[in-house]
Amino acid sequence: IDPKAAEAARLRQGVLTKPPGSLGRLEEIAIRLAGWQGKERPALQRVSAIVFAGSHGVTARGVSAFPAEVTAQMVANFAAGGAAINQLAKAAGAELSVVPLDIDKPTADFTQAPAMDDDAFLTAVSTGHDAVAQDADLIVLGEMGIGNTTVAAAVAAGLFGGNGGEWAGRGTGVDDAGLKRKAEVIDEGLTRHAGRLGDPLAVLAALGGRELAAIFGATLAARRHRIPVVLDGFVCTAAAAPLAKLSAGGLDHAIAGHVSAEAAHRRLLEALSLSPLLDLGMRLGEASGACLAVNILRSALACHNGMASFAEAGVSEG
Amino acid sequence: IDPKAAEAARLRQGVLTKPPGSLGRLEEIAIRLAGWQGKERPALQRVSAIVFAGSHGVTARGVSAFPAEVTAQMVANFAAGGAAINQLAKAAGAELSVVPLDIDKPTADFTQAPAMDDDAFLTAVSTGHDAVAQDADLIVLGEMGIGNTTVAAAVAAGLFGGNGGEWAGRGTGVDDAGLKRKAEVIDEGLTRHAGRLGDPLAVLAALGGRELAAIFGATLAARRHRIPVVLDGFVCTAAAAPLAKLSAGGLDHAIAGHVSAEAAHRRLLEALSLSPLLDLGMRLGEASGACLAVNILRSALACHNGMASFAEAGVSEG
Incomplete structure (x- = not known):
């Protein structure tokens, strides 16, 4: 982060024609983007939304309301432009x-x-890392993978403690029996991999999935390139979480786009000290909540870059 | 409201390629806009943001952190394009x-x-009423007026009970002494006009201001023309509130764009059973929070109108 650019942005916010602080989180966003982009007036010219998709062996345990083949069907739907994220990315x-x-x-x-195994995990992390364009102004991350709220809950429990019952949610919409199965499956996973829980990367490899590993890699790459990142829902946040466990401030470049209706997401965001921008009861994944939040970021920068100062406008200060 | 269009929109949401309900409030927005616009696939071609400005005699009592002349200066700033709302309206x-x-x-x-007096009040209501274009797809309302959080608090107390201390907030940023003065001034107003508090329109005339009366008129006009409305912060919501007191469901066409940092706004929204879309710590007025929310509405309709159905995309249902 560039403290000079952040400070210049903070000073600018103080002289724009509004009571100090009255744009709330829009001011905070402008200052953070300034710091990460190293510019007093940050820009969102190139916003890159990346959705990683993976398939999960644990779906055989009946943890999802949808059949496993929906992952491939939805990838085809993304390619055809028919999914929510196609519309939301365009709008953002x-x-x-x-x-x-x-x-x-x-x-x-x-x-x-x-x-x-190590090879599959590192391949997925590298794929995510390489998907980040160095010239992007903002990276927006999301996922698709039937079964992956089970996987994310297992990763969250592995990183932050707690059992399956505390981290499992209804995902795409499992019934009570399905929810109970999810919790049991997570507990089985935690028991089997108990010896790995002290190592955040081992947790992600043992209990995660390829799309989670790729999100981890992309979040890491964005940090290296000093590109701010918008995280999506529970799965996306769980995938990025090992960075915060590996180093304090490891997710300082990440903005929580929203908090989803998957109950464990709020708990995970609190564990990471991330405060979500939106809370609209969404629980779709696909980067849908994160893309929606990009509109807020654009408006924050429109104010920051476009407003007149008190002096320019001849407005009296308080 | 057109129940057939709303029902058609609800059915459409059920077949789009996502788990049912997974777009949360985006689904609710699409269905509501369908009902009010009378179209299964509503549109936001013409979005009209209207900011009403007024001046308040009560500023002589030292209730604001900014001098009264800022109202006119900010109106000039709006005309010059330098205010937050200029940027936010453009972005939306x-x-x-x-x-x-x-x-x-x-x-x-x-x-x-x-x-x-009655004449001034009705003139302002008419001005607001006439500011609504019948062919607008959405009306976004906001205000500017130094002193008007005091006025709004008095109106809210007059309509819903409670005293100045319960409804006064820091507005543009008054200190503790100013906050105490605000509460006292509101209590004085409530005492002086105690005989009028049973009549919502008399409350608005006696304790309100011209911009509040105009917002009331515009909200009424929008309802007559079946145009959905996005309300902004505390002042805007207090101005529209008499409609809900005059008839149950009088604000059914209104969407609370956001909840502001002015503490009484949350309380007022609760009294009106309005659930805000955004909560970003904003407290500027000018329709700023409402305009920001228009981006969410646009994204909701982009999904509703642009997504493929399960059948169209060949995706298995859960």
Whole structure:
């Protein structure tokens, strides 16, 4: 982060024609983007939304309301332009990339073995890392993968403690029996991989999935390139969370786009000290909540870059 | 409201390629706009943001952190394009109109007399009513007027009970002494006009201001023309509130764009059973929070109108 650019942006916010602080989080956003982009007046010319897709062996355990083949069907729907994220990315002025990760080859069922071996995990992390364009002004991350709220809950429990019952939610809409199964499956996974829970990367490899590993890689790459990131829902946040466990401030470049209706998301955001911009009861994934938040970021910068100062406008200060 | 169009929109939401309900409030927005516009697929071609400005006699009592002349200065800033709302309206694809209401002639200090006599009140209501274009797809309302959070608090107390201390907030940023003065001034106004508090229109005339009366008129006109309305912050909501007191469901066409940092706004929204879309700590007025919310409405309709159905996309349902 560039403290000079952030400070210059903060000073600018103080002289714009409004009571100090009256634009609330829009001011905070402008100052943070200034710091990460190293510019007093940050820009969102190139906004890159990346949706990673993966398949999960744990779906065999009946943890989702939708069949596993929906992952591939939805990837085709993304390509055809028919999904929510196609519309939301367009509305937010973001270019959308969809990156399927071996979706015809599910990860291992984590109750039986690590979801990914080292090679599969590192390949997925690298794919995510390489998907980040160095010249992007903002990266927006999301995912698609039937079964991945189970996976995300297992990762969150592995990183922050707690059991399956505390982190499992209804995902795409499982019934009570499905929810109970999810919690049990997560507990089985936590027990099987108990020896790995001290290592955030091992947690992600053993209990995560390829799209989660790719989101982790992309979040890391964005940090290296000093590009701010907007995170989406529970799965996306769980995927990025190991960065915060690996180093304090590891997610300082990340903005929580929204808090989803998946109850564990709020808990995870609190564990990461991230305060979501939106709270609209969404629970779709696909980067949908994150893309929606990009509109807020654009408006924040429109004010920051376009408003007149008290002196320019001849307005008396308080 | 057109129940057939709303029902058609609800059915459409059920077949789009996403788990049912997973777009949360975006689904609710699409269905409501369908009902009010009478179209299964509503549109936001013409979005009209109207900012009414007024001056307040009660500013003589030292209730604001800014001098009274700032109202006229900010109206000039709106005309020059330098204010927050200019940037936010542009970012939201809204055409902005600013309507100053006799800003060189403050209303009466409501602790001494009714803020407006019948003639002044009805003139302001009519001005607001006539500012609504019948062919607008959406009306976005806001205000500017130094002193008007005091006025709004008095109106809210007059309509819903409670005293000055419960409804007064820091507005543009008064200190503790100023906040105490605000509460006292509101209590004086409530005492002076105690005989009028049973009549919502008399409350608005006696304790309100011209811009509040105009917002009331515009909200009424929008309802007559079946145009949905987005309300802004505390002042705007207090101005529209008499409609809900006059008839149950009188604000059914109104969407609360955001909840502001002015603490009484949350309380007022609760009294009106309005659930705000955004909560970003904003407290500027000018329709700023409402315009920001227009981006959310646009994204909601982009999904509603642009997504493929399960059948169209060949995606399996849950």
